[in-house]
């Protein structure tokens with residue numbers, strides 16, 4: 362396949378960190394060859410009979426922590442002593458991750474939204490790494506007679522950890538549950554630039570910047586740090602369709618930059634057009650020090666803020682769907698501490714969580730697949746969207762862990 366029109370036209374305007382470019386205001390015709398062939402978009406209606414909300418999962422008490430971490434690192438032979446080192450965030454919070462409760466709330470909110478629109482679609486919840494597992498969700502759905510399932514994963518951007526690993530685990534769960542050939546599972550497209558996902562971030566950034574302005578701090582002294590999960594650079598380079606040049610950091614970084622640029626551009630309404638300095642930063646690095654991961658680390662950037670003349674910092678958890686451990690520990694604990702050390706007032710803005718715009722946007726995304734909405738009509742706030750319904754073989758693959766069968770993609 363040749364390069365996409367969206368690449369030839371130029372992706373979302375790229376700019377150096379700290380500068381703000383005016384995004385192209387002209388309406389962008391949807392010209393992707395994929396849209397023309399329908400190859401990567403499912404534009405015919407599908408009569409799904411259940412929705413599966415798929416998430417990461419987390420421990421519910423101290424005794425769960427090591428078994429949970431064994432699940433997360435399965436297949437990599439990491440000894441328990443080493444796992445205990447990464448367990449400290451969970452130990453600190455009584456062994457309880459907030460993520461399961463957040464997913465229960467999101468599931469209830471999705472059910473309420475479906476009911477309010479008069480749509481009958483049962484919702485099942487299952488996790489990749491903790492109970493209820495994906496396998497439990499598929500088993501329960503099949504037990505109640507559902508066969509054509511749509512999976513909604515709580516992960517917005519494209520990379521091995523946030524897309525393909527879900528699809529691999531879906532395939533494995535269907536096999537482990539003995540449901541091969543009895544159920545099918547499709548997956549809702551990645552939603553990094555869907556208006557429902559972006560709205561809560563925009564709201565948070567607008568409010569935080571407005572409040573610093575009210576305190577008499579100039580826009581040019583308010584630094585906005587868009588933070589996301591660092592991943593190995595090798596994963597980042599393979600995070601999108603391979604026939605497109607995404608630039609350094611692959612599709613994963615390009616998607617985050619495009620959304621950040623959109624938010625900063627809209628922020629002009631709050632600052633009276635004045636620009637704020639901003640940057641994409643990374644957090645929650647793990648893995649051996651010899652393995653390169655995306656940089657700079659948020660704490661290193663915060664340490665340099667006084668030298669850059671910053672008087673305030675707004676921390677935007679752009680890569681995260683809810684206030685799970687990465688947000689509570691790495692941002693609310695560590696990054697806020699880093700800001701206190703250099704004496705700069707800091708605000709961490711909200712995650713989408715169960716914000717009404719997000720919940721309603723997720724149901725819109727589900728209905729796109731139920732109704733087979735043409736790609737050209739699907740909401741997206743950046744030039745990179747709308748993202749594809751089906752991922753092609755090789756996209757987001759993990760070269761370290763090797764090939765595994767995955768659901769909801771195009772067969773090799």
Ligand SMILES: CC1=C(CCC(=O)O)c2cc3nc(cc4[nH]c(cc5[nH]c(cc1n2)c(C)c5CCC(=O)O)c(CCC(=O)O)c4C)C(CCC(=O)O)=C3C
Nearest residue numbers: 417419433447458459460516522523590592647685686687
């Ligand atoms: C991109 C990304 C997201 C965002 C997208 C999404 O939301 O899916 C995410 C989310 C999450 N990650 C989580 C937890 C963990 N991630 C780990 C390890 C890793 N994550 C990675 C990437 C990501 N992770 C990577 C490249 C590794 C190294 C593994 C390797 O080398 O291949 C480890 C192992 C220990 C360690 O290595 O630190 C844990 C415990 C939780 C649950 C939090 C809670 O409990 O509230 C959530 C939502």
Ligand SMILES: [Fe+2]
Nearest residue numbers: 522590645687
């Ligand atoms: Fe993670």
